[in-house]
Every structure is written in C-alpha cells, then in structure tokens.
Amino acid sequence: MSNVPADLKYAQSHEWLREHADGTVEIGISDHAQQALGDLVFVEVPAVGRSLAQGEAFAVVESVKAASDVYAPVAGTVVAVNEALAKTPELINQEPYGSGWIMRLKPSAAPAAAGLLNAEAYAALADAG
Amino acid sequence: MGLRTPLYDLHVALGARIVDFGGWDMPVNYGSQIEEHHAVRRAAGVFDVSHMCVVDLRGERVREFLRVLLANDVARLTRPGKALYSCMLREDAGILDDLIVYFIDPSWFRLVVNAGTRDKDLAWIRAHAAAFGVEVRERSELAMLAVQGPEARAQLASLLGSPDAAAALALDVFCGAQLGEWFVARTGYTGEDGFEVTLPATGAAALWTRLNELGVRSCGLGARDTLRLEAGMNLYGSDMDESTHPLETGLGWTVAFEPADRRFIGRDALEAARNAGVAQRAVGLLLDERAVMRSHQRVATSAGDGTITSGTFSPTLARSIALARVPAAAAAVGGIVQVEVRGKLLEARVVRPPFVRHGRALV
Numbered sequence: 001m002s003n004v005p006a007d008l009k010y011a012q013s014h015e016w017l018r019e020h021a022d023g024t025v026e027i028g029i030s031d032h033a034q035q036a037l038g039d040l041v042f043v044e045v046p047a048v049g050r051s052l053a054q055g056e057a058f059a060v061v062e063s064v065k066a067a068s069d070v071y072a073p074v075a076g077t078v079v080a081v082n083e084a085l086a087k088t089p090e091l092i093n094q095e096p097y098g099s100g101w102i103m104r105l106k107p108s109a110a111p112a113a114a115g116l117l118n119a120e121a122y123a124a125l126a127d128a129g
Numbered sequence: 130m131g132l133r134t135p136l137y138d139l140h141v142a143l144g145a146r147i148v149d150f151g152g153w154d155m156p157v158n159y160g161s162q163i164e165e166h167h168a169v170r171r172a173a174g175v176f177d178v179s180h181m182c183v184v185d186l187r188g189e190r191v192r193e194f195l196r197v198l199l200a201n202d203v204a205r206l207t208r209p210g211k212a213l214y215s216c217m218l219r220e221d222a223g224i225l226d227d228l229i230v231y232f233i234d235p236s237w238f239r240l241v242v243n244a245g246t247r248d249k250d251l252a253w254i255r256a257h258a259a260a261f262g263v264e265v266r267e268r269s270e271l272a273m274l275a276v277q278g279p280e281a282r283a284q285l286a287s288l289l290g291s292p293d294a295a296a297a298l299a300l301d302v303f304c305g306a307q308l309g310e311w312f313v314a315r316t317g318y319t320g321e322d323g324f325e326v327t328l329p330a331t332g333a334a335a336l337w338t339r340l341n342e343l344g345v346r347s348c349g350l351g352a353r354d355t356l357r358l359e360a361g362m363n364l365y366g367s368d369m370d371e372s373t374h375p376l377e378t379g380l381g382w383t384v385a386f387e388p389a390d391r392r393f394i395g396r397d398a399l400e401a402a403r404n405a406g407v408a409q410r411a412v413g414l415l416l417d418e419r420a421v422m423r424s425h426q427r428v429a430t431s432a433g434d435g436t437i438t439s440g441t442f443s444p445t446l447a448r449s450i451a452l453a454r455v456p457a458a459a460a461a462v463g464g465i466v467q468v469e470v471r472g473k474l475l476e477a478r479v480v481r482p483p484f485v486r487h488g489r490a491l492v
Contacts, residue, residue: 038157041442065351066423093161
C-alpha cells in the first residue's frame with residue numbers, strides 16, 4: 001500500500017502537487033511511482049527559468065529498473081529545483097513528498113483548473129495498477 | 130496467480146515486492162535493491178532460487194549420456210560432489226539452456242536448469258535419455274536457497290552440527306556434499322563466495338528465518354541481477370538463447386572441443402561456426418555518463434551495429450555497465466563504442482568482464 005497525503009493534488013501520470021501560500025507549487029512523484037520504479041540512481045532536473053506547458057516532460061528519473069519521464073501537472077515557469085537529487089537521488093525513495101521534491105513552479109493559471117485528482121481519486125487509481 | 134515457491138508466504142510477510150518472473154511470483158526486493166546488493170558484496174544475503182529446476186539423472190550410462198547432451202565435458206568431473214557449468218545445445222548449436230551439473234556418484238548426476246526453460250529442457254533431456262536407459266526425475270519437492278557474500282559460508286555453517294559444519298567449510302569452489310537433509314554446494318551467481326543449499330521444501334522457511342536472525346539479509350531477484358551482471362555472468366534469455374551459440378555469447382570457455390572424438394550435440398555446427406570465423410563477440414561495456422544502458426539498445430561501432438544484451442546501474446561502481454554483442458572487429462578491450470540511450474549516442478568503453486569480483490572493482 002502506498003502513501004497518498006490528503007493535502008496534495010495528483011496527476012494521472014503519478015506526479016503530486018503542493019500549493020504554497022506564495023502562489024507557487026511544489027512538484028514531485030508519488031510514493032506509488034517511486035515504489036514501482038525501485039531504487040533511483042539518476043535524476044535530471046529542469047533549468048530554473050524554463051517555461052513548461054501542462055503535460056510537458058520536465059525531468060527524467062532513472063532507477064535500477066527503468067528510466068521514466070516526469071510531466072508537468074500544470075503549466076508555468078520553473079522557479080527552483082531540488083539540487084540535492086544530483087548526489088542523493090534516493091531522497092525520492094525515502095521521502096517522495098518531502099526532501100524528494102523535484103521542482104517549484106510559478107503556475108501560469110490557477111492549479112485548481114488543471115483537472116488534477118484529489119487524494120481519494122488518486123489512491124483509487126494507484127491501487128488499480 | 131503465478132507459480133509460488135515454498136517461501137512465498139514468508140516473502141510477503143517480509144514486505145517483498147512480488148513480480149512475475151517466467152510464470153513465478155517472485156520477490157524482486159524487500160525495500161531497497163541497492164542495499165540488498167551491497168549486503169551481498171560486504172556481508173551476506175540470502176536468495177530464494179527454488180523456482181530453478183533440479184533434475185536427477187540416474188543410470189549405469191549416465192556419464193556417457195551427459196557427454197553427448199552437454200557442450201562441456203563431464204569427464205572433467207572425477208570427484209563425487211564436483212560441479213561443472215555447461216551449455217546444452219541444439220544440433221545447430223543454438224543454446225537451449227545453461228546449467229550446472231553435479232557428479233554425485235557414478236550412476237547419479239544432478240542438473241540445475243533455469244525455471245523459464247523447464248518444460249523444453251525436460252522434454253529435450255527425456256528425448257535423448259531414453260537411448261541410454263537414463264532415468265530423468267524432477268525434484269520439485271526440493272527448495273533452493275543461495276546464501277552469498279563474504280560472510281555467507283561461516284553463517285550457514287554455524288547452523289550445521291559439528292562434523293557437517295567442518296565438511297561444509299572444507300568444500301572447494303564448485304563442489305557440493307549431502308550433509309544430512311541439505312545438499313550444500315559452494316556455487317552461486319553473484320561473484321561472491323557462498324553456498325547454494327538444496328533442501329526439502331518443508332524446511333526452507335525455517336532456514337531462511339534462522340539466517341535472517343544471524344543478520345543475513347533477505348535479497349530479491351533485483352539484486353541477484355545487478356550482482357550477476359557485475360560478475361560478468363550471462364542470463365539465459367537475455368545474453369544468450371536458441372538463436373545464439375556459445376562462441377558469440379562469451380561462453381566459448383565452457384565448450385570442451387577436446388577430446389576431438391566426443392560427439393556432443395551441436396558440435397558439428399559449432400565447429401563450422403568456428404571455422405567460418407565468429408562474426409560477433411560478447412563484451413563488457415562501461416559508461417561514463419549519468420545514464421543507464423538497458424537491454425536491446427543499439428551499440429554503434431566502426432565495424433557496424435551491435436546490441437546491449439543486459440544493462441544496468443552497477444551499485445558497486447556507481448555507473449552503468451552492460452554486456453553487449455558487437456561485431457568481432459569492434460570487440461577489442463579498450464575500444465570506444467557509442468550506445469544509443471534514450472535517443473542520444475553516448476560513449477562507452479569496451480572492457481573484459483567481470484566488472485566486480487569478491488567485493489573489488491576489476492575495471
């Protein structure tokens with residue numbers, strides 16, 4: 001069983017999104033996703049300042065098993081990335097919703113409009129496969 | 130639901146992530162594959178390999194039969210308990226399987242073959258055994274645990290009584306002995322020292338738990354794959370199969386061409402291939418970039434294209450390693466090739482496997 005925090009929003013492609021009071025959003029991959037990938041060995045993060053369309057691949061997470069693209073759950077501009085992942089990609093395995101965050105984005109529209117899933121809907125999706 | 134080993138319930142209770150492996154529900158890891166890998170390189174780990182197929186062959190002419198069936202020569206097995214690694218070939222020298230054969234006594238040999246090839250192996254062995262009057266018996270009532278790592282032998286021996294413990298520790302590499310209910314052999318698939326223990330299925334969970342209590346870490350198939358790849362060992366179905374022969378898959382050393390009058394199955398085709406010149410060779414590859422080589426990726430060389438047959442991230446070397454089949458002209462150690470990884474051509478260096486043995490980097 002994977003952990004699905006109630007206060008986050010989720011994309012069908014297994015990213016999570018946390019809304020901050022300053023209007024930015026923090027983005028990472030879900031516990032379900034990190035479990036499916038297995039031990040992460042390399043993470044490629046985007047450049048700060050890059051502008052992303054919704055659904056655009058912005059990072060690559062590579063595990064012992066496979067490489068996967070990570071997609072922007074909302075459109076926006078990258079304002080920060082988690083530099084620690086270059087040396088310690090396992091943070092995503094250890095704390096996918098905490099120190100394993102991947103980037104912060106300044107959204108170009110309100111995230112609520114982006115058609116993301118709530119925790120309950122995402123948990124059902126993750127359990128189904 | 131797939132096939133399950135006698136340890137399935139224990140794996141689930143230990144928190145294993147279960148995956149399908151050739152029709153078997155097997156543990157891929159119990160949390161972190163990389164930590165399991167390091168445990169085997171640095172201390173000891175235990176693997177469930179009960180899905181592998183144990184086949185006992187009995188009969189007066191069993192040695193004569195195996196000298197025909199196998200590309201390696203069981204005449205090399207002169208002491209009871211001694212084991213040999215061999216390919217079993219088709220007439221056209223395609224590899225049906227790779228296996229270990231144990232010489233138990235003059236009328237009894239034991240084979241351990243791959244789980245995924247069980248059905249075709251048994252059919253092939255039975256078809257050829259009849260002419261030699263050899264009885265073929267699968268031992269599905271047995272379980273098999275691989276205990277591997279620098280501390281593995283001492284840990285397992287501590288669970289044996291005094292004469293058996295000494296006998297186990299006295300075993301030479303690639304030798305086994307029946308010690309009470311356990312057949313203990315100094316073999317493995319990790320590049321570390323250790324034992325493989327074949328025992329009645331009913332005792333498997335208790336042995337696993339006692340090993341865990343001694344600090345031997347539960348390890349899944351994920352770590353087994355990264356360990357064997359670091360050790361430069363082929364995986365059947367990835368690095369070789371029926372469409373390839375031993376000379377192009379790095380297994381020439383397992384083929385006994387001498388004595389010249391031993392007519393093993395596949396010999397004529399293999400000699401023809403050797404005389405014609407082997408067009409492809411198996412090599413090791415080492416990548417500097419922060420990416421991971423994977424099976425089926427294209428390897429571009431000055432002599433034409435090759436293919437990655439197994440690739441992974443090496444936890445010991447902290448970089449990607451691979452086994453590849455490349456044109457013979459590009460197989461020289463030290464050469465540079467290009468591997469197509471996710472749309473990009475990345476430089477890799479040709480090396481001679483193994484990459485790691487006994488905890489030490491060799492490349």
